[in-house]
Amino acid sequence: MAAKKRKGFAASDQNHKSSRLESKKVRKSSTANDLVYYIAVFTIAITAGVLHRNHVSKMFENDKHFSHLSTLERELSFRTEMGLYYSYYKTMVDSPTLKDGLMDIMMDNVTEYPQVINTLKRFNLYPEILLAVGYRSYEAVNAFFQRETKQCWRVNRGEGLSPVDSCEGLGEPSYFYVESVFALHGIMMFVFFLFGVYFSDSIFGGILAVTAFFCNHGECTRVHWTPPLRESFAFPFFIMEMFIVTHVLRTNRPMWRHSLIVAIAATLFMIPWQFAQFALMTQTMSVFATYMLNFIGSRKLKVIVFGQLLGWLISWTLLFMNEMLLTSFYFSCLITVLVIMFLEPLLVKLRLRILIMFTQGCLLLMGTVGFKIMIGKVLKIADDAHIGDLLLTKFTNFKNFHTMLYTCAVEFDFMEAETPIRVLKTLLAPGVLVSVLAIIILVVYQEWLSWKRKKSAKGKSDDSLREDKSKPYAELVYHIFQLLAFTAMAVLIMRLKLFWTPHLCLMTSLLAYRQLFGWVGNKERHFALLALYLAGTMYQGYKNISHQLSIVGEFSNVPLEQLVEWIVYNTDKNAVFAGAMPTMATVKLCTKRPIVNHPHYEDVGLRERTMKVYSMYSRKPVKDVKKNLVDLHVDYAILEGSWCRKRPREGCAMPEIWDLSDKVNQNKKPVCLTLNENAEPYFKTVYRNEVYTVLKVQ
Numbered sequence: 051m052a053a054k055k056r057k058g059f060a061a062s063d064q065n066h067k068s069s070r071l072e073s074k075k076v077r078k079s080s081t082a083n084d085l086v087y088y089i090a091v092f093t094i095a096i097t098a099g100v101l102h103r104n105h106v107s108k109m110f111e112n113d114k115h116f117s118h119l120s121t122l123e124r125e126l127s128f129r130t131e132m133g134l135y136y137s138y139y140k141t142m143v144d145s146p147t148l149k150d151g152l153m154d155i156m157m158d159n160v161t162e163y164p165q166v167i168n169t170l171k172r173f174n175l176y177p178e179i180l181l182a183v184g185y186r187s188y189e190a191v192n193a194f195f196q197r198e199t200k201q202c203w204r205v206n207r208g209e210g211l212s213p214v215d216s217c218e219g220l221g222e223p224s225y226f227y228v229e230s231v232f233a234l235h236g237i238m239m240f241v242f243f244l245f246g247v248y249f250s251d252s253i254f255g256g257i258l259a260v261t262a263f264f265c266n267h268g269e270c271t272r273v274h275w276t277p278p279l280r281e282s283f284a285f286p287f288f289i290m291e292m293f294i295v296t297h298v299l300r301t302n303r304p305m306w307r308h309s310l311i312v313a314i315a316a317t318l319f320m321i322p323w324q325f326a327q328f329a330l331m332t333q334t335m336s337v338f339a340t341y342m343l344n345f346i347g348s349r350k351l352k353v354i355v356f357g358q359l360l361g362w363l364i365s366w367t368l369l370f371m372n373e374m375l376l377t378s379f380y381f382s383c384l385i386t387v388l389v390i391m392f393l394e395p396l397l398v399k400l401r402l403r404i405l406i407m408f409t410q411g412c413l414l415l416m417g418t419v420g421f422k423i424m425i426g427k428v429l430k431i432a433d434d435a436h437i438g439d440l441l442l443t444k445f446t447n448f449k450n451f452h453t454m455l456y457t458c459a460v461e462f463d464f465m466e467a468e469t470p471i472r473v474l475k476t477l478l479a480p481g482v483l484v485s486v487l488a489i490i491i492l493v494v495y496q497e498w499l500s501w502k503r504k505k506s507a508k509g510k511s512d513d514s515l516r517e518d519k520s521k522p523y524a525e526l527v528y529h530i531f532q533l534l535a536f537t538a539m540a541v542l543i544m545r546l547k548l549f550w551t552p553h554l555c556l557m558t559s560l561l562a563y564r565q566l567f568g569w570v571g572n573k574e575r576h577f578a579l580l581a582l583y584l585a586g587t588m589y590q591g592y593k594n595i596s597h598q599l600s601i602v603g604e605f606s607n608v609p610l611e612q613l614v615e616w617i618v619y620n621t622d623k624n625a626v627f628a629g630a631m632p633t634m635a636t637v638k639l640c641t642k643r644p645i646v647n648h649p650h651y652e653d654v655g656l657r658e659r660t661m662k663v664y665s666m667y668s669r670k671p672v673k674d675v676k677k678n679l680v681d682l683h684v685d686y687a688i689l690e691g692s693w694c695r696k697r698p699r700e701g702c703a704m705p706e707i708w709d710l711s712d713k714v715n716q717n718k719k720p721v722c723l724t725l726n727e728n729a730e731p732y733f734k735t736v737y738r739n740e741v742y743t744v745l746k747v748q
Contacts, residue, residue: 091253095243098260103236105264108599109274110228115604118205120214122614124224125640127605131649132278133635134161136227138175140639142182143223151182162656163626163644164683171370173650176321177283185226192221200225231277238286239263242552245293246559249525254580255559258481261584262555265476265591267598269469269551281548284323289552291315292532295333295354299346299525304353312357313364320365320375324652327380329549331418332539334358334383336531338390338414342407345524348391355391359384374434374652377426379418386417432654444542451711452657458702461545469540469547475590478554481583485560486533489526492566496522526560533557609741613688614640616737616744621686628663628679629688633742637688646682661711667693667704667722669715676732679747687733689743694722 111117114127128136138155145151155175159166169175192199199221206213220226239260246259263270273282294311298304320326334355341351362384366375375381390397390413400406426432436452440462443453456462473479500521533553540550560566562580570576610633617627618641627637631649638645647660662678666689679687697703705720729735729745737744 087253091244091247091256094253094256095240095247098243098256099236099238099240102239102264103232105267106235106271106274107229107232109601110232110277112599112602113275113605116224116228117218118216119605120205120216121222121224122611122640123214123605123607126607126610126614126636128278128635128639130632130635131280132276133632133639134648134650135173135175135178135278135280136224137635137639138169138173139178139182139227140223142179143185148183148186152179155179160638160642160644161648162659163646165655168370171372172653174280174322174324174369176368181227181230184230185223188220188226228277231273231282234283234286235271235273238289241286241289241293242556245289245296246556248293249296249529249556250559250561250563252559252562252564254577255562258562258580258584259555259559261587261591262476262478262481262558263552265587265594266473266478266551266555268594269472269547270555271548271552280323280325284319284326285548285552287315287318287322288326288329288549291319291330292333295337296525296529298350298353299337299340299528302520304350306353306356309353309357309360312354313360316358316361317364317368320361321368324374327375327378328539330358331378331380331383332535333532334380334387335414336528336535338387338410339531340524340528342410343527344403345521345527347520348394350520350524351387351391355384355387359388373429373431377422377429377431377434379422382421382425383414383418385421386414389417390414434652435654436651436657441542449710451661451707452651454702454707454710455651458698458707460698462543465541465544465547469544472594473551473554476594477583477587477590478551478558481558481561481587482533482554485557485566486530488566489523489530489560493523493527523565529553529557609739610636612739613737613742613744617641617643617686620737625685626683627686627688628682628684630664630690630693631660633688633690646684663687664704664708665721666725667720668708668712669705669718669720670712671715672721672724672732675721676747684747686736687745687747689722689725689745690741691722691726691743692741694720694726 116124116127119127125133125136125140141154142148142151145154152170155169156171157166158169161167161169170179189199198219200217200219202215202217204213205216218225220229242263243256243260246256247253249255250258271285272279276282291312294308294315298308298312301308316330319330337346337351337354340346341348362375362381366372369375390410393413397406397409400409426435436456439448439450439453440456442448443457444464460466470479533550536546536550536553540547561583562576564573564576567576570579614636617625617637621643623642624644626644626646627634628646629637631647631651634645634648637643638648647656647663651657651660659682662682663684665675665678666687668675693704695703697706701707704722709716725733725745726743732748733745734748735743736746
């Protein structure tokens with residue numbers, strides 16, 4: 051009997067060992083599969099990043115033939131705001147020490163002469179500082195090892211133009227600058243792929259998102275045309291920030307460390323770009339709307355909002371208490387959400403869910419606008435008043451000088467009709483529409499099941515405080531609200547489609563989400579349908595990519611080059627200049643002469659200065675124009691004849707824009723025409739070419 055028992059125990063022990071061995075094999079197999087999966091994901095992500103970096107670099111080179119331009123021509127190619135931002139990088143690179151360069155941009159009397167301003171505070175110049183530090187470090191290391199960092203040669207330009215020296219390589223400051231931007235956007239695409247994979251729980255989802263981005267590249271980004279713009283530095287960090295917020299919404303119980311990560315990403319998004327606050331405000335409202343619908347509890351809302359608030363506080367501090375951030379709608383929105391959360395114990399007493407939601411929505415809108423107006427009035431700050439005027443222009447017949455300068459530019463007009471057509475042709479819009487409809491159907495079905503369970507159980511109402519309660523698919527609901535916000539932004543201001551179209555690309559990744567589309571059948575059938583969709587996307591997408599790569603040109607702006615050279619050789623180094631905002635950025639960058647106005651229009655004082663300078667294109671008496679320039683200590687005014695006659699559309703010629711503010715002189719001859727014919731006695735013409743006329747203030 052004992053022997054039998056021992057045999058039985060031995061057999062049982064043997065079976066147990068066998069079971070453990072099989073379990074270990076399964077775990078090892080699972081671990082090996084996971085490892086293969088992660089390697090595949092990161093390999094594709096790195097490939098997507100490298101391809102995107104090479105793509106934007108190639109298009110930039112094709113468009114400008116940047117490698118064969120002289121240093122001056124490269125600087126001239128950075129027009130408008132780009133030239134202004136790049137000028138501070140150049141200051142940091144050319145200064146004897148980094149400390150000297152930093153002091154020059156923090157105590158700058160060249161940009162708005164004779165005022166001394168902290169341009170680091172005003173213009174979000176942290177990218178230029180970091181790149182200047184990187185460039186100088188790169189040069190120092192290579193000098194230590196005695197390695198060449200650039201190659202130079204002489205380029206014969208032909209057409210009567212003098213030969214120029216051209217250098218290529220990271221040792222050339224402009225090369226280091228643009229290549230750093232392109233590398234950052236390579237990293238952005240790396241993260242974008244990972245975001246698509248995480249969002250859809252599928253590698254195929256990441257492939258769909260990246261493919262959609264490439265196929266709609268012209269609608270998604272303009273970094274390849276305008277590397278120094280603030281959005282080029284900021285947008286990659288917004289993708290990262292949205293990724294983190296999505297993770298928080300999907301996590302069962304987020305911790306306060308998640309708030310810190312949100313804060314870091316939000317800070318990196320805000321400090322390079324003054325407009326980041328508006329995108330983040332839409333995010334706050336979208337997350338709050340998700341909370342209002344009971345898809346997340348108060349804990350998740352607090353984690354995200356406190357992270358955003360911490361990011362705002364860090365950015366505000368790093369930007370030396372920037373007034374635009376303090377009076378922003380974003381800050382007011384964050385304060386309002388915190389107040390509503392504080393009042394939540396009172397709101398739940400309303401009992402009816404629809405009444406609570408209505409009250410929360412009204413409080414959010416009224417509080418955001420109310421706090422913003424109150425802070426602006428108390429502190430007497432009006433730097434962003436033009437934004438309210440610009441929005442008013444979109445919905446009413448309101449117009450003034452400043453709003454017309456914006457709305458007459460194509461990028462600030464309503465979305466062009468061609469944009470929806472383009473995203474239809476690549477199947478981007480239809481794919482997103484299918485994803486959104488699937489989300490709505492799934493969410494409504496889940497809500498119906500939940501309602502049935504509550505009804506049958508006769509449970510408590512869900513109108514109590516919701517500290518930790520969450521519903522599935524909260525991140526999908528948030529992204530629908532975010533998409534609606536970006537759509538509204540893009541329709542109102544075409545430039546803002548750079549938020550909308552990438553988000554459309556991200557939403558296409560959900561076509562691979564089995565939780566949404568499991569009803570189509572097994573994985574094989576699902577992926578076959580996705581492959582068919584991908585082929586349809588690539589049909590038009592290939593044409594779009596080919597068209598982008600076929601754009602071949604060579605930068606040349608001889609009149610502007612002649613103007614810059616005349617200023618350098620024929621004027622005093624302390625001579626003060628005024629003129630059109632884009633041209634003033636070039637004058638500051640290439641000649642280092644003091645200027646009184648520039649393209650960064652987000653300051654009430656600068657707007658007033660520019661209006662005085664632009665009186666050259668009004669119908670005022672010439673003596674009034676001279677007085678305006680004398681008040682600004684201007685020595686030379688640069689007049690551009692095309693600005694006098696150029697009319698992008700009805701009402702957008704400069705004299706017509708001036709008529710809105712100067713009705714007294716409406717029917718008179720524009721001053722610019724008079725000055726072109728005879729500048730005496732108030733001015734003296736000292737230089738003229740086919741585009742520019744330089745007038746010396748007598």
